[in-house]
Amino acid sequence: MPQNEKLASLMKEYERCKAAGLKLDMSRGKPCREQLDLSEGLLTVLHSNDQTLCDGFDVRNYGVLSGLPSMRALFADLTGIDASHIFVGGCSSLTMMYDVFARNMQFGVLPGLTPWGRQGEIFFLCPSPGYDRHFAVSECFGVKMLTVPMRADGPDMDAVEEAVKDPRVKGIWCVPKYSNPTGVTFSPETVRRFADLEPAAKDFRIFWDNAYMIHDLCDDGDELSNLYTELEKRGKTDMAYIFTSFSKVTFAGGSVAMMATGENNMAHAMKSIRCQLICSDKVNQLRHVLFFKNADAVRAHMKKHAAILRPKFEAVLNVFEKELSDIARWSHPKGGYFIDLRLPEGTARRTYELCREAGVTLTPCGATYPYGIDPEDSDLRIAPSLPPVDDLVDAAKILALCAHIACAEREAQ
Amino acid sequence: MPQNEKLASLMKEYERCKAAGLKLDMSRGKPCREQLDLSEGLLTVLHSNDQTLCDGFDVRNYGVLSGLPSMRALFADLTGIDASHIFVGGCSSLTMMYDVFARNMQFGVLPGLTPWGRQGEIFFLCPSPGYDRHFAVSECFGVKMLTVPMRADGPDMDAVEEAVKDPRVKGIWCVPKYSNPTGVTFSPETVRRFADLEPAAKDFRIFWDNAYMIHDLCDDGDELSNLYTELEKRGKTDMAYIFTSFSKVTFAGGSVAMMATGENNMAHAMKSIRCQLICSDKVNQLRHVLFFKNADAVRAHMKKHAAILRPKFEAVLNVFEKELSDIARWSHPKGGYFIDLRLPEGTARRTYELCREAGVTLTPCGATYPYGIDPEDSDLRIAPSLPPVDDLVDAAKILALCAHIACAEREAQ
Numbered sequence: 168m169p170q171n172e173k174l175a176s177l178m179k180e181y182e183r184c185k186a187a188g189l190k191l192d193m194s195r196g197k198p199c200r201e202q203l204d205l206s207e208g209l210l211t212v213l214h215s216n217d218q219t220l221c222d223g224f225d226v227r228n229y230g231v232l233s234g235l236p237s238m239r240a241l242f243a244d245l246t247g248i249d250a251s252h253i254f255v256g257g258c259s260s261l262t263m264m265y266d267v268f269a270r271n272m273q274f275g276v277l278p279g280l281t282p283w284g285r286q287g288e289i290f291f292l293c294p295s296p297g298y299d300r301h302f303a304v305s306e307c308f309g310v311k312m313l314t315v316p317m318r319a320d321g322p323d324m325d326a327v328e329e330a331v332k333d334p335r336v337k338g339i340w341c342v343p344k345y346s347n348p349t350g351v352t353f354s355p356e357t358v359r360r361f362a363d364l365e366p367a368a369k370d371f372r373i374f375w376d377n378a379y380m381i382h383d384l385c386d387d388g389d390e391l392s393n394l395y396t397e398l399e400k401r402g403k404t405d406m407a408y409i410f411t412s413f414s415k416v417t418f419a420g421g422s423v424a425m426m427a428t429g430e431n432n433m434a435h436a437m438k439s440i441r442c443q444l445i446c447s448d449k450v451n452q453l454r455h456v457l458f459f460k461n462a463d464a465v466r467a468h469m470k471k472h473a474a475i476l477r478p479k480f481e482a483v484l485n486v487f488e489k490e491l492s493d494i495a496r497w498s499h500p501k502g503g504y505f506i507d508l509r510l511p512e513g514t515a516r517r518t519y520e521l522c523r524e525a526g527v528t529l530t531p532c533g534a535t536y537p538y539g540i541d542p543e544d545s546d547l548r549i550a551p552s553l554p555p556v557d558d559l560v561d562a563a564k565i566l567a568l569c570a571h572i573a574c575a576e577r578e579a580q
Numbered sequence: 581m582p583q584n585e586k587l588a589s590l591m592k593e594y595e596r597c598k599a600a601g602l603k604l605d606m607s608r609g610k611p612c613r614e615q616l617d618l619s620e621g622l623l624t625v626l627h628s629n630d631q632t633l634c635d636g637f638d639v640r641n642y643g644v645l646s647g648l649p650s651m652r653a654l655f656a657d658l659t660g661i662d663a664s665h666i667f668v669g670g671c672s673s674l675t676m677m678y679d680v681f682a683r684n685m686q687f688g689v690l691p692g693l694t695p696w697g698r699q700g701e702i703f704f705l706c707p708s709p710g711y712d713r714h715f716a717v718s719e720c721f722g723v724k725m726l727t728v729p730m731r732a733d734g735p736d737m738d739a740v741e742e743a744v745k746d747p748r749v750k751g752i753w754c755v756p757k758y759s760n761p762t763g764v765t766f767s768p769e770t771v772r773r774f775a776d777l778e779p780a781a782k783d784f785r786i787f788w789d790n791a792y793m794i795h796d797l798c799d800d801g802d803e804l805s806n807l808y809t810e811l812e813k814r815g816k817t818d819m820a821y822i823f824t825s826f827s828k829v830t831f832a833g834g835s836v837a838m839m840a841t842g843e844n845n846m847a848h849a850m851k852s853i854r855c856q857l858i859c860s861d862k863v864n865q866l867r868h869v870l871f872f873k874n875a876d877a878v879r880a881h882m883k884k885h886a887a888i889l890r891p892k893f894e895a896v897l898n899v900f901e902k903e904l905s906d907i908a909r910w911s912h913p914k915g916g917y918f919i920d921l922r923l924p925e926g927t928a929r930r931t932y933e934l935c936r937e938a939g940v941t942l943t944p945c946g947a948t949y950p951y952g953i954d955p956e957d958s959d960l961r962i963a964p965s966l967p968p969v970d971d972l973v974d975a976a977k978i979l980a981l982c983a984h985i986a987c988a989e990r991e992a993q
Contacts, residue, residue, distance in 0.1 A: 195642065203640040204629045210863075214624050216617045227616040227831040229608065257670050258861045265856040269682055273697070273721070284686070284697075300855070307855040308686070418640040421863035442713075442720040443678040448671045450623075450834035451864065 174575040181525065181572060184565050189526040191562040196347070196504035197553045198419055201475050205468065206417040212457040213450070221456065226449035232441065238423060238452040244462035245381065246411065248395045248427045252404070254436070256447045260412040260424035264374055265304050267408055267426070270439050271337075272308050276370035277405070277435050283310070283337055283370065292330055292339035294322035296507060296535030296546045298347040301340040301376065305537075310337070312537035317349050321357035331366035338372045344391040345379035348507045348535055348548035350500025352389035362397035364406070372432075373407040379503040380411050381469045384477050388501050395427060404429030413455060415472070415504065416465065423455050479551040480506065483563045490567035494574050497549075506549040507535075508566075514573035515544045521569035527562045587988040594938065594985060597978050602939035604975040609760070609917035610966045611832055614888050618881065619830040625870040626863070634869065639862035645854065651836060651865040657875035658794065659824065661808045661840045665817070667849070669860045673825040673837035677787055678717050680821055680839070683852050684750075685721050689783035690818070690848050696723070696750055696783065705743055705752035707735035709920060709948035709959050711760040714753040714789065718950075723750070725950035730759065734766035737773040744779035751785045757804040758792035761920045761948050761961035763913025765802035775810035777819070785845075786820040793824050794882045796915040797890050808840060817842030826868060828885070828917065829878065836868050892964040893919065896976045903980035907987050910962075919962040920948075921979075927986035928957045934982035940975045 213219075219227050222236040233239065234255025243250035256263055272284035283289055291305045295314045305312050313330060316323045322341070330336050341361075343353040353361075361373060375394055383389075398404045405428065413422035428436070459465050483506055487497055491508075498507040510518060519532040530548040533539040549566075551559050626632070632640050635649040646652070647668025656663035669676055685697035696702055704718045706725045718725050726743060729736045735754070743749050754774075756766040766774075774786060788807055796802075811817045818841065826835035841849070872878050896919055900910050904921075911920040923931060932945040943961040946952040962979075964972050 197642050200638065203632070203638065206640070207629045210629075211624070211627050214627075216620045216623075219616070225613065225616065227619070227834060229610050229827075229832045259857055262857050269686065273682065273686060300858075303855045307852060414642075418863055419642045420859040421640060421861045439720060442716045444672055444675050445713075446833040448834045448861070448864065450831055451861065 170575065170579050174572065174579055177568065177572045177575055181521065181568055184568065185525045189561060189565070191526060191554055191558050192528045193550050193554065193559070193562055194528045194530045195553070196415070196550045198415055198472075199475065199553050202472050202552070203418065205471050206458070209417050209454050209458045213454045218457070219450075219453070221453050224449065226453045229445050231449060232437070232444065232446050234425070234447060235449050235452040235456065237456040239425075241456060241459065241462060241465070242411070242425045245465060246377070246395070246409070246427065247393045248409065252395070252427045252429070252433065254426045254433065254440075255452060256424055256426065258412070258414070258420055258422055258424060258448075258451070260376065260378065260410040260414070260426075261300055263410055263424055263426045264301070264376065264408075266443075267374070267436065268304050268308060270436060271370070271372070274435075274439060276372060277431055280370045284308070286335070288335060290333070290336045292322075292327060292336060293537045294339070294341065294346075295537065296348055296541075296548070297340060298342055298376070299530075299534040301374070302537050305340070314537055315339070317346065317351060319351060321351060321353035324357055324360040328360070328364065331364055331368070331371060334367040336366065337368055337370060338374055340374050340376070342376050342378055343394070344377055344389060345382060345500055345503025347378070347503065348505035348530075350498040350503050350505060350507060352391055355392040358392035358394050358397060361394060362401055362403065371406070375407050375409045377409060377411045378415070381466060382415060382472070382504070383469065383502040384473050384480060385501055398429075405432045408432065416468065417455065417458070421451075423452055476552055478556055479554075479559055482556045482559045483549060483551045486560055486563035486567060490564065491570060495570060504550060504552055506551065508547040508549055510545050510547060510570055511574055511577070512543045512545050514570065514577055515541060515547050517573035517576065518566070518570045519547065521572055522566055525565050525569065527565050529566070583988065583992050587985065587992055590981065590985045590988055594934065594981055597981065598938045602974060602978070604939060604967055604971050605941045606963050606967065606972070606975055607941045607943045608966070609828070609963045611828055611885075612888065612966050615885050615965070616831065618884050619871070622830050622867050622871045626867045631870070632863075632866070634862075634866050637862065639866045642858050644862060645850070645857065645859050647838070647860060648862050648865040648869065650869040652838075654869060654872065654875060654878070655824070655838045658878060659790070659808070659822070659840065660806045661822065665808070665840045665842070665846065667839045667846065668865060669837055669839065671825070671827070671834055671837060671861075671864070673789065673791065673823040673827070673839070674713055676823055676837055676839045677714070677789065677821075679856075680787070680849065681717050681721060683849060684783070684785070687848075687852060689785060690844055693783045697721070699748070701748060703746070703749045705735075705740060705749060706950045707752070707754065707759075708950060709761055709954075709961070710753060711755055711789070712943075712947040714787070715950050718753070727950055728752070730762050730764060732764060734764060734770035737770055741773070741777065744777055744781070744784060747780040749779065750781055750783060751787055753787050753789070755789050755791055756807070757790060757802060758795060758913055758916025760791070760916065761918040763911040763916050763918060763920060765804055768805040771805035771807050771810060774807060775814055775816065784819070788820050788822045790822060790824045791828070792916040794879060795828060795885070795917070796882065797886050797893060798914055801914050811842075818845045821845065829881065830868065830871070834864075836865055889965055891969055892967075892972055895969045895972045896962060896964045899973055899976035899980060903977065904983060908983060917963060917965050919964065921960040921962055923958050923960060923983055924987055924990070925956045925958050927983065927990055928954060928960050930986035930989065931979070931983045932960065934985055935979055938978050938982065940978050942979070
């Protein structure tokens with residue numbers, strides 16, 4: 168079929184889809200209703216005044232700034248980090264990251280070190296494609312972002328090792344397991360190279376956002392090496408802040424988040440946290456402790472999430488397999504919340520726009536890169552968790568159609 | 581009785597008290613168990629997946645950055661501020677204040693204004709005695725504190741009006757109703773003068789922490805004029821941030837907090853909050869909405885708190901009346917959490933130390949003043965909410981005894 172005829176035929180099909188007036192959203196990694204329903208027990212498990220004493224504290228009263236010991240212990244079991252290094256805060260790990268960033272800007276990374284905000288131009292490394300909300304934090308504070316390519320085993324560590332020779336490079340954003348959006352889990356070698364880093368800047372910090380630590384989609388999920396243990400071996404635990412939360416375990420935005428870091432970082436952080444906060448919501452922490460009791464129960468709970476999510480990922484991947492094999496490639500994640508779709512260079516934005524006009528909302532094009540600029544205009548982040556399977560199939564087909572149109576248009580140019 | 585004999589007799593009594601090995605705490609404004617028990621319904625009111633849709637949102641999922649509309653409406657009813665100006669966040673109003681302060685330091689009060697942190701030496705006005713945690717926030721950010729005397733009708737407004745002529749003065753801390761610790765409620769005239777302020781600094785802001793807005797101890801509680809309404813009349817709503825929370829309504833550190841401010845402030849704040857946060861805990865917000873339903877129910881709930889607290893305040897005041905009338909004076913608050921005790925100059929610290937040695941813990945001496953320095957060494961903050969009445973009577977008697985010893989020692993010098 169000649170190029171113009173092919174495009175005309177695709178456009179005809181597109182107009183038909185558009186006329187159907189669909190409204191489908193694959194833009195954000197939001198859990199679906201069935202997933203949220205799994206945690207109904209969290210609503211009822213704490214039901215009486217008689218249960219409110221835990222670890223010797225009345226959870227309904229002020230106090231226990233570092234978080235309920237039982238909740239810290241649960242996170243310790245899940246992360247393999249000793250509870251003494253864990254701070255349990257409110258619901259949002261993003262808030263913890265922003266707050267660490269803000270403190271480092273304002274007060275410096277450790278006592279005696281010049282605040283990031285008073286060092287002139289400084290830089291953060293951003294493995295890309297990556298998480299838009301991480302990049303937004305750096306941008307909010309005016310810290311320049313440097314893109315580091317993502318590989319199949321994590322960020323390009325040659326590039327990272329080279330970059331940290333510059334003392335103006337102050338940190339790096341990482342989602343080390345089931346990376347947002349590539350689904351990549353950092354290899355043991357990558358984690359080891361992170362632990363081995365010897366940055367020129369004494370106040371260089373790794374922001375290790377282990378958001379999908381237990382979020383396998385299948386039984387043979389990826390294994391992530393323990394960065395904290397590696398750092399402990401080297402006496403360098405202050406080089407990283409490690410974050411995770413239960414946002415995609417229980418309630419999104421209504422769960423419990425934690426930070427782990429070395430002693431000096433923690434002591435320095437607590438000086439400010441003590442001014443910012445009397446205590447976090449221990450009632451909600453206790454609910455989580457009572458609901459799960461132990462780490463095994465959390466892992467069992469995550470298998471129920473996987474059973475709901477797996478068919479959704481498969482539905483999208485099946486459509487891609489059938490309809491996009493000739494022009495695109497994509498990730499086959501064993502966990503996390505995203506499929507990363509790589510389209511031919513220069514077609515992602517047009518595909519996104521065509522999708523939007525046909526009622527399919529995707530994560531804004533470029534969002535997975537610093538400053539929202541995808542240099543190759545080829546990356547789309549697909550979030551299949553929220554819509555029902557039938558909708559996902561429809562949306563994926565429209566996406567495939569739009570990608571073909573964008574390609575055909577480009578070829579016709 | 582000669583001075584030395586009197587002191588010897590007091591010390592004998594003191595040694596007897598010390599030997600009793602008491603352990604009593606009147607240091608912090610923590611609600612007691614009976615008060616916390618009043619909110620048992622909050623634990624059970626949200627018990628089913630079927631209840632989790634509110635205002636068209638699933639409270640268990642991400643979204644609704646400004647807070648659940650129903651919760652904003654409840655705060656609107658209680659504060660008399662339109663819901664459109666109200667941001668509902670997490671559990672802690674202190675965190676909201678710290679965060680506003682941090683943003684103003686980092687990003688400036690409004691777009692285009694130089695950040696507080698880049699203006700050299702700047703000042704905050706601190707009506708004193710006042711709330712130690714407010715002072716700690718200013719100190720944390722290195723902002724110099726200027727003491728303003730507290731009067732029976734609020735801060736010395738002549739002093740405030742004079743101080744704000746200096747463009748380096750950037751704000752003032754206020755607890756306008758049942759002030760911590762004096763129990764003073766600002767008079768309508770004081771509130772009007774706040775609204776009339778014309779500070780030299782365009783980025784001067786009033787931090788109006790209405791923590792005890794509905795915390796009457798008796799039926800004829802104080803009335804506070806509505807600062808926001810006064811500012812609206814003058815087109816100056818951006819001059820103030822107004823805070824309150826349910827920390828002493830439901831669970832301390834596990835409730836819901838809010839901030840209200842003018843449109844420009846709010847839009848500016850939201851730019852950063854959007855980077856810091858996906859959303860606050862709407863599950864807990866919904867619990868509060870379902871538990872209370874409306875503002876009248878909140879007010880009825882507060883009467884139950886008053887019934888528990890009133891006898892505790894009376895117990896302490898009765899002991900003071902009997903034992904301290906000759907040497908001290910103190911507040912007779914109609915609400916809030918504190919009694920402010922004024923001892924003869926130069927005796928508060930000694931009294932505090934004697935109490936501590938006898939097992940009675942008070943708020944650290946000087947905590948109610950900037951930098952922890954009470955220039956007259958005469959102020960003690962008494963927090964009667966937590967201990968049972970019998971313990972309070974014992975503690976107040978020991979306190980009275982210690983105050984008499986401190987006075988006698990001073991006279992003997």
